[in-house]
Amino acid sequence: MRPAVVSTIVGKDLREFRADRFFLLITGLSLVFYPLIFWLLPSTVDETLRVGVVQRGLDRVVAAVSDGSDGLAVVELSDQATLEEALLSADADLVAGLVFPDDLVADAAAGAPAQVSLLITADVAPEVETALAALANEVALLALGEPPPTNLLSEPVVLGEDQVGDQVSLREQLRPLLAFFVLMTETFALATLVAAEVQTRTVTAVLVTPATRADFLAAKGVVGTAVAFTEAAVIMALIGGFATGAPILVVTLLLGAALVTGIGMVAGSFGRDFMTVLFTSILVMIPLMIPAFSALFPGTAAAWVQVLPTYGFVQTLVEVTTAGAGWADVSAELMLLAGWTLAAFIGGWVILGRRVATL
């Protein structure tokens, strides 16, 4: 492999990209619309609190408190077990729960301390915890007519992984998805370029010069990775993705770009024309998009999603951009991504190499 020959082919490929109106169009649209969509999405989360309450004999009081509070929705539940189940279920959409003891009023009247339990889900902000403590006090005040000897648990029971203060807005959830879409776009562009080179047999003209097959394949790898990385990095910069963990993100985007380049080489090998390239690319990309979509629904991804090649890419972006994760936190995901990238690149190299050899 000779760097001068590889760089000559790279220069030619970049010139072809620049001359390709379709490629320019989809690149331009990506650069405009992806950031536009990102910045149009809400950057805050819905602040209405749906709180589950378990109580007996306090219906009137709870209803009065609920009616008088903006942004508070009270859902009555029969017992603590039901409340916990509801908190862990996505369907109920509860962020916290209060469990009032059955004998709250009697105990208070006797001067005995009463204990109100506060149950919170993993992603509840600290201020919500404070608000719920105030709510419990208000209920007790209304029920007793005087400040109660209530005793809220000093250590609230946290259900699930603690993400207090780390709610992720829809905008931030979309960030890895956009980065992934950009890479997909570039995969398709590279696949189109490769397919055209194979179908028009310009590659055979190149390979009867001193350029070797390895030079040709290396050039395609460099072009695909460079173009995909550049555009993904530009998009990430435009959507404020580099605010935290920029070095990690650069490495992640580079690995992701190399990953989709390998896939693009495979798709281009099988493509006969624009439509077959489009079809092949989409066929490959659909399963690879699943991890990106799973980022829209926070929680632990299913095991089968975690073995998909793009999981490491998406998960690293999510953890770094939304949770400020460092190298140690994402090392497993990066290793996974690096492994898949190597496999995809070798696969693309071998398959495209064989395709070219049989022309």
Place this chain on the structure above:
Amino acid sequence: MSPAVVARELSYSYGEHVAVDGISVDVAPGEILGFLGPNGAGKSTTIKMLTGQMQPDGGTVEVLGLPMRSQRTAIQQRIGVCFEEKNLYLSMSAAENLRFFARLFGIAGFDPTSLLDRVGLADRAGDRVSEYSKGMRQRLMMARTLVNQPDVLFLDEPTDGLDPVSARRIRELVRDEASRGAAVLLTTHDMMEADDLSDRVAFVNEGRILAVDTPERLKLSHGNRSLRVRLRGSDGAVGEQVVDLDDPQIAGAMSEALSSGDVLTVHSEEATLEDIFVHFAGRGLDG
């Protein structure tokens, strides 16, 4: 002078199908060898092996004294290949196409103007190749073949489907390159072109070379040494007389024939290359 191309006992099979079956051929510097045969005869596969695109299943190739198996890149530095497919970069201009290939050959400061001028495309140098006609693209293919001033040219059907003006221009280029000293291996199924251009022709059929010689010797050895004279007699009837060129009394025979009526046509009875190919292969060049 040692041959520029030496192939010995080349063979290649696509699965069960034997495409090339023991072909041996030499091409000398400055010589144009016409590789004549119908489609599927094994011409293109042979060219692919001679240019390093394919490894032969058997046999050896030497180009410019270098073995293809171990010196492929060094050989490719000094050869030019014109493909049957117009495999040009359509989104680039003619000048950009030539500059790109010049860089692959490591030619610094390449100026495509004179080369484009030779093929009559200098005034369209900056136009995208996608806007070129078929003839213009073929001329650009020839220009690309000459970018590195090759010592050996492999031309695969270089005038196929071209208008007469473009075809003539390309034939002139081929002759010029041979005059410069380049060895030329020209594959074609156009026997007129082979006859016109080639110093020698090789008949190829079913992966084998059936005969190799100069067109003239082939035609003389396989034709009739006679003249066929068509005449209109005094009664208006059209007749024919055959004059044997080996007849010791040819002058008298010729005079008698020409005076026996109004001469309509006189034709030699030498064989065409197509006749000779049919003689060897039992099939025509279009078959």
